[in-house]
Amino acid sequence: MADVAIPRAKPQMSEAGAWAQLKHNRNWLGFWFMVPAMVFLIFFLAYPLGLGIWLSFTDTRIGRVGHFIATENYEWLWDDSIFWLSVFNTLLYTFVASAFKFGIGLYLALLLNEHMPFKAMLRAMVLIPFIVPTVLSALAFWWIFDSQFSIISWSLKQLGLISQNINFLGDTTWARICVIFANIWRGVPFVAITLLAGLQTVSPSLYEAATLDGATRWQNFRYITYPLLTPIIAVVMTFSVLFTFTDFQLIWAMTRGGPVNATHLMATLSYQRAIIAGQLGEGAAISSAMIPFLLAAIMVSWFGLQRRKWQQGENND
Amino acid sequence: MTDLPTSRIDLKAVLHSSAPTVAKDDHSEGMSYLQSVPRRIVTLYLPLAIIVVVLLFPFYWMALTSVKPDEQLLDLDKYNPFWTWNPTFKHFHKLLFESYYPYWLWNTMYVAVCATVLSIVASVFAAYAIVRLRYKGANLVGGLIFLAYLVPPSILFIPLATVVYQYGLFDSPLALILTYPTILIPFSTWLLMGYFKTIPFELEECALIDGASRWQILVKIVVPLAIPGLISAFIFCFTLCWNEFIYALTFLQSTSNKTVPVAIVNEFVDGDIYRWGSLMAGALAGSLPLVILYAFFVEHYVSAMTGAVKE
Numbered sequence: 001m002a003d004v005a006i007p008r009a010k011p012q013m014s015e016a017g018a019w020a021q022l023k024h025n026r027n028w029l030g031f032w033f034m035v036p037a038m039v040f041l042i043f044f045l046a047y048p049l050g051l052g053i054w055l056s057f058t059d060t061r062i063g064r065v066g067h068f069i070a071t072e073n074y075e076w077l078w079d080d081s082i083f084w085l086s087v088f089n090t091l092l093y094t095f096v097a098s099a100f101k102f103g104i105g106l107y108l109a110l111l112l113n114e115h116m117p118f119k120a121m122l123r124a125m126v127l128i129p130f131i132v133p134t135v136l137s138a139l140a141f142w143w144i145f146d147s148q149f150s151i152i153s154w155s156l157k158q159l160g161l162i163s164q165n166i167n168f169l170g171d172t173t174w175a176r177i178c179v180i181f182a183n184i185w186r187g188v189p190f191v192a193i194t195l196l197a198g199l200q201t202v203s204p205s206l207y208e209a210a211t212l213d214g215a216t217r218w219q220n221f222r223y224i225t226y227p228l229l230t231p232i233i234a235v236v237m238t239f240s241v242l243f244t245f246t247d248f249q250l251i252w253a254m255t256r257g258g259p260v261n262a263t264h265l266m267a268t269l270s271y272q273r274a275i276i277a278g279q280l281g282e283g284a285a286i287s288s289a290m291i292p293f294l295l296a297a298i299m300v301s302w303f304g305l306q307r308r309k310w311q312q313g314e315n316n317d
Numbered sequence: 318m319t320d321l322p323t324s325r326i327d328l329k330a331v332l333h334s335s336a337p338t339v340a341k342d343d344h345s346e347g348m349s350y351l352q353s354v355p356r357r358i359v360t361l362y363l364p365l366a367i368i369v370v371v372l373l374f375p376f377y378w379m380a381l382t383s384v385k386p387d388e389q390l391l392d393l394d395k396y397n398p399f400w401t402w403n404p405t406f407k408h409f410h411k412l413l414f415e416s417y418y419p420y421w422l423w424n425t426m427y428v429a430v431c432a433t434v435l436s437i438v439a440s441v442f443a444a445y446a447i448v449r450l451r452y453k454g455a456n457l458v459g460g461l462i463f464l465a466y467l468v469p470p471s472i473l474f475i476p477l478a479t480v481v482y483q484y485g486l487f488d489s490p491l492a493l494i495l496t497y498p499t500i501l502i503p504f505s506t507w508l509l510m511g512y513f514k515t516i517p518f519e520l521e522e523c524a525l526i527d528g529a530s531r532w533q534i535l536v537k538i539v540v541p542l543a544i545p546g547l548i549s550a551f552i553f554c555f556t557l558c559w560n561e562f563i564y565a566l567t568f569l570q571s572t573s574n575k576t577v578p579v580a581i582v583n584e585f586v587d588g589d590i591y592r593w594g595s596l597m598a599g600a601l602a603g604s605l606p607l608v609i610l611y612a613f614f615v616e617h618y619v620s621a622m623t624g625a626v627k628e
Contacts, residue, residue: 026450026451026452029446029450029531030446030447033446035442036438036439036442036443037440037506040435040502043480044477044480044496045468045499047480048480049476051479052475055479060479107364111361111368112365114361120615122365123619127611128376129372131556131607132607133560133562133578133604134578136379136577136578136601136603137604139379139581140379140600143378143382143596149393151399185371188372189372190622193619194623197619243469246471246472247471248470248471248563249562252562253582267471267472271474274475275475280478283475287471287474287475288472291472294467294468294469297467298464
């Protein structure tokens with residue numbers, strides 16, 4: 001490491017005065033440089049994170065200071081069928097959407113990796129759903145899935161496949177399918193483009209060698225592409241799972257949790273209980289209940305990163 | 318300083334690693350004889366076309382709805398719904414002159430620019446300190462910042478609402494300007510750490526020997542060399558701010574203070590059966606600035622997105 005050169009300067013510095021120490025000592029300098037970022041992260045991230053867990057043990061309401069009530073909120077939630085429905089919805093939403101995002105994203109990445117005309121433009125276009133604010137595209141989906149004037153219902157009727165309009169966002173099953181579809185639609189570009197970046201680091205000579213040895217396209221994918229991509233897949237999917245699990249805006253813009261709570265996720269339920277109904281303590285308990293799931297996802301990410309280090313050797317920075 | 322030009326070229330090579338490389342072109346020529354044209358149509362162009370059409374259709378629909386006259390919007394049988402021959406700008410006119418839309422657009426832009434600038438400045442210092450000063454515990458702090466990136470706004474908005482209220486920031490753009498950096502700083506610090514690592518250490522050594530202070534090194538050597546990284550971070554942060562919803566929904570109350578995503582969801586959704594035109598016009602107008610920005614900086618955007626995952 002070239003960094004070794006810097007500590008050499010330190011012994012001379014330590015003889016200087018205290019002010020010079022503050023200006024030149026690496027640790028003090030590092031501290032000064034970290035101050036702006038740390039102020040934000042401590043006051044608006046670490047402190048609220050702790051405060052949220054504390055609030056979940058109190059009966060705070062909007063406009064009223066709460067008292068410590070131990071685990072009463074959690075006991076209340078334990079018997080609350082709507083809460084368990086939201087947990088079920090969140091898990092269903094996360095698993096189904098992530099699985100599709102992974103499958104379609106990987107497929108799209110493989111397609112985009114081929115040589116073809118207008119390649120750069122296609123890649124740029126594919127990413128557009130990720131650029132446009134989620135809420136705004138969710139509104140477009142809301143209109144596409146309208147109960148009376150849905151373009152999908154109209155097209156299917158013209159084709160003679162259905163006779164009645166489909167009540168997309170009014171029927172529990174359809175509503176779930178619609179929000180999951182919208183989430184997949186929004187997530188696929190991210191997965192595809194990041195996996196594409198990973199694909200481009202795979203050396204083409206590996207494929208050439210394998211093809212000479214008589215490997216099929218599937219074998220090329222299974223024994224070269226997939227193993228080399230595993231580390232980046234682990235990271236991308238952790239991010240994807242994490243953001244799907246805590247999704248709020250898509251649901252809020254499309255269904256607000258309805259019909260009959262069929263699309264309520266834990267995030268939307270906590271918003272409804274905490275901000276709309278004013279029960280801050282109960283809402284905080286719902287969002288704190290998400291933390292164990294998030295920790296599990298983070299552990300997966302960590303092991304994914306570790307494995308990547310191991311594959312590329314330690315000196316990969 | 319004679320080293321500068323060469324290192325700049327190196328940096329570019331690193332940056333463009335996501336773009337097609339020479340080796341890639343060789344690959345396509347070397348192996349392409351194995352595929353016939355009909356086979357390529359079925360395995361490549363057709364599925365690609367389907368996916369791209371599905372990905373872009375909502376935007377087409379959004380744009381079409383925003384220029385359709387009202388009577389065509391709801392009468393699907395008399396007029397072909399997939400096209401209109403007499404577009405109208407009535408919905409946009411209503412948006413710009415009969416609603417608070419210009420205010421919302423201004424609020425969104427103002428909050429996004431302020432929060433992004435604040436975050437980038439803080440991140441440059443933090444990333445430089447972690448990567449190059451290597452103070453005691455730098456690696457630990459780097460790990461903690463990565464963890465901070467994984468803390469989602471959905472579990473922070475309730476306690477943050479009480480904090481914002483206590484500090485008297487409720488219903489003010491300042492509440493968003495101060496809370497958005499908690500999302501942006503971890504991301505951009507992580508991204509900039511990756512960029513700073515690619516800057517040759519020898520440049521800094523030379524400067525140190527010539528008597529430059531750390532501040533001078535940062536401002537005169539590191540930051541100019543990391544401009545592409547800064548642009549990437551800036552654009553990505555700006556997009557994240559524009560896209561943010563739950564904080565803006567919780568912390569803002571009065572109609573004129575809202576940001577575009579929140580305002581459209583709350584203010585335009587009334588009982589009016591003809592609301593769709595102006596709703597879609599609003600959604601389109603709210604997306605266009607980002608799409609235009611993106612069109613100019615595609616490469617930077619992609620490198621920001623993949624960089625944050627790769628590091």
